[in-house]
Amino acid sequence: MSTINLKTQVPGPKSKELMELRRKHVARGPFHATPVFMSRAKGAVIEDVDGNTFLDLAAGLGVANVGHAPETVVKAIQDAAAKVLHAGFNVTPYESYVTLSAVINRTTPGSFAKKTLLVNSGSEAVENAVKIARAFTNRQAVVCFEHGFHGRTYMAMTLTSKVKPYKVGFGPFNPEVYRAPFPYAYRWPNTSDPSKVSQECFKRFEELVNNQVGAANVAAVIIEPVLGEGGFVAAPREFLAKLREFCTANGIVLIADEIQTGFGRTGTLFACEQLGVEPDLITLAKGLGGGMPLAAVCGRAEIMDAPVEGGIGGTYGGNPVAVAASLAVFELFEKGGMLTNAKRVGELLQSRLRGWAEKYPVIGEARGLGPMQALELVKDRATKEPNREATAALARYCYEHGVVLLTAGTYGNVARFLAPLAITSEQLTEALDVVEAGLKTL
Numbered sequence: 049m050s051t052i053n054l055k056t057q058v059p060g061p062k063s064k065e066l067m068e069l070r071r072k073h074v075a076r077g078p079f080h081a082t083p084v085f086m087s088r089a090k091g092a093v094i095e096d097v098d099g100n101t102f103l104d105l106a107a108g109l110g111v112a113n114v115g116h117a118p119e120t121v122v123k124a125i126q127d128a129a130a131k132v133l134h135a136g137f138n139v140t141p142y143e144s145y146v147t148l149s150a151v152i153n154r155t156t157p158g159s160f161a162k163k164t165l166l167v168n169s170g171s172e173a174v175e176n177a178v179k180i181a182r183a184f185t186n187r188q189a190v191v192c193f194e195h196g197f198h199g200r201t202y203m204a205m206t207l208t209s210k211v212k213p214y215k216v217g218f219g220p221f222n223p224e225v226y227r228a229p230f231p232y233a234y235r236w237p238n239t240s241d242p243s244k245v246s247q248e249c250f251k252r253f254e255e256l257v258n259n260q261v262g263a264a265n266v267a268a269v270i271i272e273p274v275l276g277e278g279g280f281v282a283a284p285r286e287f288l289a290k291l292r293e294f295c296t297a298n299g300i301v302l303i304a305d306e307i308q309t310g311f312g313r314t315g316t317l318f319a320c321e322q323l324g325v326e327p328d329l330i331t332l333a334k335g336l337g338g339g340m341p342l343a344a345v346c347g348r349a350e351i352m353d354a355p356v357e358g359g360i361g362g363t364y365g366g367n368p369v370a371v372a373a374s375l376a377v378f379e380l381f382e383k384g385g386m387l388t389n390a391k392r393v394g395e396l397l398q399s400r401l402r403g404w405a406e407k408y409p410v411i412g413e414a415r416g417l418g419p420m421q422a423l424e425l426v427k428d429r430a431t432k433e434p435n436r437e438a439t440a441a442l443a444r445y446c447y448e449h450g451v452v453l454l455t456a457g458t459y460g461n462v463a464r465f466l467a468p469l470a471i472t473s474e475q476l477t478e479a480l481d482v483v484e485a486g487l488k489t490l
């Protein structure tokens with residue numbers, strides 16, 4: 049039996065009406081990948097205000113990894129809200145903040161002593177990771193990578209690579225930020241061999257640091273182990289190992305931004321586990337709160353303790369309701385078989401997407417790690433000219449036929465699959481059938 053059930057054309061009349069009101073009352077800036085207004089969501093199914101049901105391959109931008117509104121998470125939220133809705137950890141601390149910090153310290157990569165800070169959003173986690181690294185090293189420079197996305201607040205936006213739309217009209221940006229090339233094998237000029245790309249890319253990183261910045265001035269290097277907004281490109285293990293070695297040798301804090309790759313998105317709780325690297329600090333958000341706004345910076349205890357008392361924190365960070373949701377999310381990973389789901393979803397996605405890459409010339413590359421999979425669309429396989437128009441057309445075909453699919457990539461030519469890991473195989477197959485029908489129309 050199919051899950052997708054479209055009772056109206058998409059967007060339906062109620063969604064259209066609401067979109068008019070949205071245009072009138074809400075700032076233009078926030079973008080909508082899918083122009084339908086959601087009324088409820090459960091698991092991998094979204095219902096809109098016109099009564100249409102969609103299959104979700106976006107998980108609210110990689111947040112609902114455990115699915116929309118799992119019962120245990122909802123119950124934890126309800127119970128916590130009835131007890132303490134807000135405390136303010138800076139005013140009166142509460143046990144669950146400490147409990148969750150201990151869980152994060154235990155589960156993140158690295159077998160050294162760790163400490164955690166809870167905040168509200170991915171951008172805020174990135175801002176704090178940089179503040180902590182600067183306080184620890186007493187240095188200022190931060191090195192980031194091309195195609196990286198780290199958020200929309202000033203430091204996070206400065207670290208973000210793509211100009212349009214993220215940086216248009218918002219300058220000046222923060223000083224002391226330097227950008228190195230990312231080992232994007234598919235688009236590396238002379239070779240796509242991951243080992244050669246790693247070597248060449250690392251050489252350019254070293255040149256940048258040594259010749260333009262000075263290693264002794266670098267507080268932190270920040271990298272997404274798998275590019276998220278940049279188009280789901282995994283950094284080769286070899287590259288990350290060299291980066292780790294360089295940072296250790298030069299007293300630089302290595303920050304892994306696992307905001308999008310975390311919480312089973314790549315098949316392990318964190319991508320760094322698979323890629324064999326132990327960062328000094330890790331930033332978390334999205335799947336951490338199971339839908340509640342929650343983010344964290346976790347890392348080596350001595351680094352995390354560098355800022356003075358009162359130097360970091362905030363009014364809402366680690367809100368007790370969001371913390372309760374997060375503890376329930378961890379339960380689903382530790383006891384609820386969520387990583388088994390991730391493996392199943394990853395295998396199904398990989399076999400379909402890689403099969404399509406052989407059949408449809410519009411696909412330049414199918415790639416990803418575990419269930420974090422993507423298709424890069426091109427106009428010509430030889431020139432690799434990005435096909436932004438086809439990617440937008442595919443996303444549109446999908447929502448008009450009941451599937452929510454996101455695009456990504458510096459050139460806007462990547463279709464990214466961020467299915468809730470709780471999606472059933474039948475639902476995923478149904479959604480992928482729609483995507484394949486869309487590919488056939490391109």
Ligand SMILES: Cc1ncc(COP(=O)(O)O)c(C=O)c1O
Pocket residue numbers: 109169170171172174197198199200272276277305306307308309333334
């Ligand atoms: C890797 C990465 N870092 C940081 C962010 C920013 O997170 P937020 O939107 O919660 O500020 C995102 C959001 O997409 C992200 O994917």
